[in-house]
Amino acid sequence: MTGKISARHVLTPAGWLRDHAVHFGEDGVITSITADGFDGANAVGTLLPGMANVHTHSFQRAMAGLAERRGPTGSDDFWTWRKVMYRFLDLLDPDDIEAICAQVQMDMALAGYSASAEFHYVHHQPDGTLYADLAETSHRILAASRSSGVGLTHLPVLYTYGGLDKRALKGGQTRFGNDPERFARLYETVAQAAPDMPGDFRLGVAPHSLRAVDRAGLDACLELSSDGPVHIHAAEQVKEIEEVKHHLGKRPVRWLLDEVGLNANWCLIHATHIDDGETDGLARSGAVAGLCPTTEANLGDGIFPAARFMKAGGAIGIGSDSNIRLSVSEELRMLEVSQRLSHLGRTILSDEAIPSNGRYLYERAAAGGAQAIGRNAGAIAQGRFADLVALRDDAPFLDWAEPDQRLDSWIFGFKGNAVSDVWSAGRHIVSEGRHMLGAEIGSRFASTMRKLASAL
Numbered sequence: 001m002t003g004k005i006s007a008r009h010v011l012t013p014a015g016w017l018r019d020h021a022v023h024f025g026e027d028g029v030i031t032s033i034t035a036d037g038f039d040g041a042n043a044v045g046t047l048l049p050g051m052a053n054v055h056t057h058s059f060q061r062a063m064a065g066l067a068e069r070r071g072p073t074g075s076d077d078f079w080t081w082r083k084v085m086y087r088f089l090d091l092l093d094p095d096d097i098e099a100i101c102a103q104v105q106m107d108m109a110l111a112g113y114s115a116s117a118e119f120h121y122v123h124h125q126p127d128g129t130l131y132a133d134l135a136e137t138s139h140r141i142l143a144a145s146r147s148s149g150v151g152l153t154h155l156p157v158l159y160t161y162g163g164l165d166k167r168a169l170k171g172g173q174t175r176f177g178n179d180p181e182r183f184a185r186l187y188e189t190v191a192q193a194a195p196d197m198p199g200d201f202r203l204g205v206a207p208h209s210l211r212a213v214d215r216a217g218l219d220a221c222l223e224l225s226s227d228g229p230v231h232i233h234a235a236e237q238v239k240e241i242e243e244v245k246h247h248l249g250k251r252p253v254r255w256l257l258d259e260v261g262l263n264a265n266w267c268l269i270h271a272t273h274i275d276d277g278e279t280d281g282l283a284r285s286g287a288v289a290g291l292c293p294t295t296e297a298n299l300g301d302g303i304f305p306a307a308r309f310m311k312a313g314g315a316i317g318i319g320s321d322s323n324i325r326l327s328v329s330e331e332l333r334m335l336e337v338s339q340r341l342s343h344l345g346r347t348i349l350s351d352e353a354i355p356s357n358g359r360y361l362y363e364r365a366a367a368g369g370a371q372a373i374g375r376n377a378g379a380i381a382q383g384r385f386a387d388l389v390a391l392r393d394d395a396p397f398l399d400w401a402e403p404d405q406r407l408d409s410w411i412f413g414f415k416g417n418a419v420s421d422v423w424s425a426g427r428h429i430v431s432e433g434r435h436m437l438g439a440e441i442g443s444r445f446a447s448t449m450r451k452l453a454s455a456l
C-alpha cells in the first residue's frame with residue numbers, strides 16, 4: 001500500500017511545513033514530502049513523527065489500580081507493589097498475555113504511540129515449568145502486534161538470579177528464569193518467527209537488571225544482539241544502588257559505563273538515581289535514557305536529572321512501563337513538571353533554538369525513542385518509516401495558528417483525546433480517533449479481565 005497524507009502543518013527536522021503532503025511506498029518508507037497543498041484525501045490538521053514507547057510490560061496494564069491501597073505496615077513502596085505484581089502473575093496464561101498486550105498496544109496507538117518495545121520477561125508457566133514452545137509467550141506478543149498494527153521491537157529478557165548475591169529465583173519470579181544458554185535458544189526461536197512479521201519488526205535483548213544478570217549473562221546478551229537494541233533496568237531504587245555498590249564496587253550506571261561500555265544501541269531504563277558524573281558520562285555515551293515519568297511517579301521512584309542530562313546532549317525516550325496510564329502528552333508533561341518542582345522554575349526542558357517546551361520535549365523524545373528501539377523513524381523525513389501521528393485541529397486548544405502553540409496546548413492544557421490518526425510504517429491503524437480493530441481487541445480484553453476479576 002502506498003500512501004499520501006496531506007496536512008495543514010507538518011513537523012520535520014527543518015521545522016514546520018505548511019500545506020504539505022507526505023508520500024510513502026509499499027514498504028512503509030517515506031519517499032517524499034511535497035508542497036502539494038492541502039487536499040481532501042487523508043487530510044489532517046497537525047502531522048507529527050510517531051512516538052516510540054521505549055518501555056512497556058504490557059501485562060501490568062491489567063493490574064492498574066490494584067496496588068493503590070495502604071498495606072498493613074503503612075510503608076508502601078516499589079517492593080510492596082512488586083509483591084502484588086507477582087501475585088497477579090500467577091493468574092495469567094498465554095491467551096491472557098496476548099489479549100492484554102493487544103489492548104495495551106491499541107490504547108498506545110490511540111494515545112499517539114506508533115511503535116513500542118516490549119520488555120518481556122514472563123516466559124514460563126506460573127510454577128516455572130516450561131511451555132512446549134520455549135518462546136510461547138513471546139509469540140503471543142508478536143501476535144498482539146500483528147493485530148494492533150503497532151510497530152514492535154521485541155526484547156526478550158534474560159533474568160537469572162533473585163539478587164546480586166546470585167540467590168535462586170523463587171515464587172513469582174520463577175516464570176522469568178533462564179540461564180544464558182537456554183535464553184539463547186529462546187532468542188533464536190523468536191528470531192525464526194521474524195519472517196512472519198512486518199518488515200519494521202525488530203528483535204533486541206534485555207538483560208533485566210544488575211540484580212538479575214551477572215557479567216557472563218550480560219556478555220551473552222551482547223553477543224546475541226550485537227547490532228540491535230540492548231535495554232536494562234538501571235538505577236530505579238536507592239536500595240538497589242546500595243546493593244550494586246556493595247557487590248560490584250560501583251554505582252550501577254558508573255559500573256556499566258566503566259566495565260561494559262555503553263553506546264547508541266543501549267537504552268537505560270529508569271536511570272533515576274545517578275550522580276553528576278554518571279549523568280554526563282551517560283549523555284556522552286550516546287545511549288538513550290528511557291524515562292517512564294508516570295510510572296516512576298506512581299511507584300515513588302524519584303526524579304531523573306533531565307535538565308542536566310539534556311543540556312549535555314543526552315538522548316531521551318519515554319515509556320509507559322507499568323501502563324498505569326497510557327498517554328504521550330501525560331508522560332511528557334510529567335517529565336517537565338517533575339523538573340519544575342525540583343528546580344523551582346518553569347520551561348526547564350527547552351533551549352534557545354526551540355523555546356516551545358512542548359515541541360522540545362516531543363522532538364527529543366521522538367528521535368531518542370526511535371533510536372532506543374532500533375527503528376528507522378522518529379522524524380518525518382525521506383527514507384524513514386512513515387510513523388506518523390495526526391492531531392485534531394477541530395477543537396479549542398488544538399487550532400492555534402502557530403503550530404508550536406498546538407503542541408504546547410496539547411501537552412500542557414488539552415483535556416480529551418487529541419489524536420485523530422496514526423500510521424505505523426505506513427499502516428493506517430487509527431482513523432478519526434478510532435482503532436481499526438477496536439471492537440474485536442476490546443471484547444477479547446474484556447473477557448480476560450472478567451476472568452481475572454473472578455479469580456483475584
Ligand SMILES: [Zn+2]
Nearest residue numbers: 057119233321
Ligand atoms: Zn520496567
